Amino acid sequence: MKAIRTSLFLGFCAACSVLLPDNADARGSAVIRESGHINIGVEPGLPPLGEYDARNELAGYDIDIGRAIAAGLGVEPRFVTLSSSGRIPYLLAGKVDIVLGGLTRTPERAEVIAFSHPLYSEQFAIISPFERKIMSFGDLTSGAHQLVEVRGSTAVAYLREHAPKASMLLLDSYVDAIRALAQGRGDAMVDVIEYVGHYLPTQPQVQWRVIRGFAPPVGDDCIGLSPQDVTLRSDVDRLLEKMEANGRLEAIHRKWFDPGTDQRAP
Numbered sequence: 001m002k003a004i005r006t007s008l009f010l011g012f013c014a015a016c017s018v019l020l021p022d023n024a025d026a027r028g029s030a031v032i033r034e035s036g037h038i039n040i041g042v043e044p045g046l047p048p049l050g051e052y053d054a055r056n057e058l059a060g061y062d063i064d065i066g067r068a069i070a071a072g073l074g075v076e077p078r079f080v081t082l083s084s085s086g087r088i089p090y091l092l093a094g095k096v097d098i099v100l101g102g103l104t105r106t107p108e109r110a111e112v113i114a115f116s117h118p119l120y121s122e123q124f125a126i127i128s129p130f131e132r133k134i135m136s137f138g139d140l141t142s143g144a145h146q147l148v149e150v151r152g153s154t155a156v157a158y159l160r161e162h163a164p165k166a167s168m169l170l171l172d173s174y175v176d177a178i179r180a181l182a183q184g185r186g187d188a189m190v191d192v193i194e195y196v197g198h199y200l201p202t203q204p205q206v207q208w209r210v211i212r213g214f215a216p217p218v219g220d221d222c223i224g225l226s227p228q229d230v231t232l233r234s235d236v237d238r239l240l241e242k243m244e245a246n247g248r249l250e251a252i253h254r255k256w257f258d259p260g261t262d263q264r265a266p
Contacts, residue, residue, distance in 0.1 A: 027039075027094070027097055027229075028229050028231060028232060029073075029229065029231040029232045029235055030231075032073065032075060032097055032232070033073060033074065033075060035075070036075050036076055037070075037075050037076040037077070037078045038069070038070050038073060038075050038076075038077060038078065038097050038098065039078050039080050039095065039096045039097045039098075040062075040066040040069070040070070040077055040078065040079050040080065040096060040097070040098055040099070040100065041079075041080050041082050041086075041087060041090050041091065041095075041096035041098070041099035041100065041101065041224075042058065042060075042062045042063060042066065042079050042080070042081060042082070042099075042100055042101055043062075043081070043082060043083060043084060043087070043100075043101035043102070044058060044081045045083070046060075046084070046101060046102055046195075047060060047198050048060050048061055048194075048195075048197075048198040048256040048257060049061050049062045049100065049101060049102050049256075050062045050063060050081075050100075050101065058079055058081075060256060061252060061253070061255075061256040061257065062100035062101060063079065064252045064255070064256070065100060065119065065223075065252060066079060066098075066100065068239070068243060068248065068252070069098065069223075069236060069239055072235075072239035072242070073235060073239070080095060080096050082096075082099075082101070084101060084102070087099045087101050087103055087224065088109065088112065088113060088224065091113055091224055091225070091226060092112070092113070092226075094226075097225075097226075097232070098116075098223050098224065098225050098232075098236065099223070099224040099225075100223055100224075102195075102221055103115075103221060103222060103223070103224045104122065104219040104220065104221055104222075105118070105219065105220045105221075105222045106219070109224075112227075113224050113225065113226065113227060114224070114225045114226065114227040114233050115222040115223070115224060115225070116222045116223035116224075116225065116233065116236045116237055116240060117222070117237050117240050117241065118220035118221065118222050119220075119221050119222060119223065119240070119249070119253075120194065120220075120221055120253055120257075121217035121218070121219070121220050121221070122192045122194055122217060122218040122219050122220075122221060123192065123193055123194065123212055123215070123217055123218065124155060124158065124190055124191065124192060124193070124212075124214070124215040124218060125190070125191070125192075125193035125196070125197075125210050125211060125212045126140070126188050126189070126190055126209075126210070126211040126212075126214070127178075127181070127188065127189045127190075127191070127193070127196060127197075127200070127208060127209075127210055128181070128187060128188035128189070128208070128209050128211075129181065129182070129187075129206050129207065129208065129209070130207045130208070130209050131207075132145070132187045132188060132209075134187060134188050134209065134211070135211070136211065136214065137162075137163075137211070137214035137215075140159075140163050140166050140188060140190070141162070141163045141165060141166065142165065143163075143165030143166055143167065145166065145186075145187040145188055146167050146168075146169060146185075146186040146187050147159065147163075147166050147167065147168045147169070147186060147187070147188055147189060147190065148168070148169045148171065148177045148180045148181050148185065148186035148188070148189045149168050149169070149170055149171070149177065149189060149190070149191070150170070150171060150172070150173065150174055150177050150191065151170040151171065151172055153191060154192070154218060155189075155190045155191040155192070156168065156170070158190070158215070159190055162215075169185060169186050174191075174195070174196055174199050175199060175202070177189055177191075178196070178199045178200065178202060178203055179202075179203065181203075181206070182203035182205070182206045192218055193210060193212065193257070194221075194257050197210070197257055197258070198256075198257075223236055223240075
């Protein structure tokens with residue numbers, strides 16, 4: 001099945017490239033600088049990466065990263081909103097110069113687009129109300145606690161392998177899952193904290209415990225670029241390395257992803 005999905009994905013991307021008009025080639029660094037702007041693909045329905053704020057303006061992690069990249073290049077950021085399924089087609093069509101939106105680097109995607117240095121690594125965490133007294137991943141493997149998970153998420157497969165005794169209540173969204181935990185319908189949840197942490201403040205009456213460090217990173221999220229423009233990729237990587245060295249990358253990550261109360265697994 002994995003081979004079939006890979007073949008279909010690559011076939012789709014190949015078809016996209018064949019159907020593109022002649023002027024769909026990615027703009028190079030020189031053209032971007034000459035134009036005075038860079039087109040940045042972001043997804044506005046994926047908080048905290050991107051969303052519309054109370055003033056109906058784009059805000060989020062990806063917006064801050066995009067602005068920093070544009071400033072480093074000395075140009076204006078122009079954000080192009082898209083969906084997750086549109087990230088790679090927009091890039092291949094030349095509608096955006098770079099694309100964000102939680103773009104995880106995978107071998108299949110690396111066949112058709114280029115990736116920057118990682119922005120961050122997605123990390124599993126245990127999210128649980130303090131009153132449940134769950135202190136480590138070992139507490140979940142016993143099967144004594146009910147887990148609340150989102151149907152089809154990567155965490156479900158991880159738990160079935162590493163905590164096969166654990167019972168799971170499967171729901172359709174993170175909003176439903178966090179609400180169920182707050183209502184006492186389960187004891188804990190395991191998922192990518194970079195995304196789930198955004199939903200914890202929706203239940204302010206709950207004191208949350210967040211436990212990390214029990215699992216290796218799920219994957220690296222990067223900026224997607226056209227493989228044609230080696231110079232732009234080099235410029236973006238240089239800017240990211242500078243942001244990492246001066247602490248700017250960590251500061252943006254902490255601003256948008258820190259869910260509050262935190263406890264690291266022993």
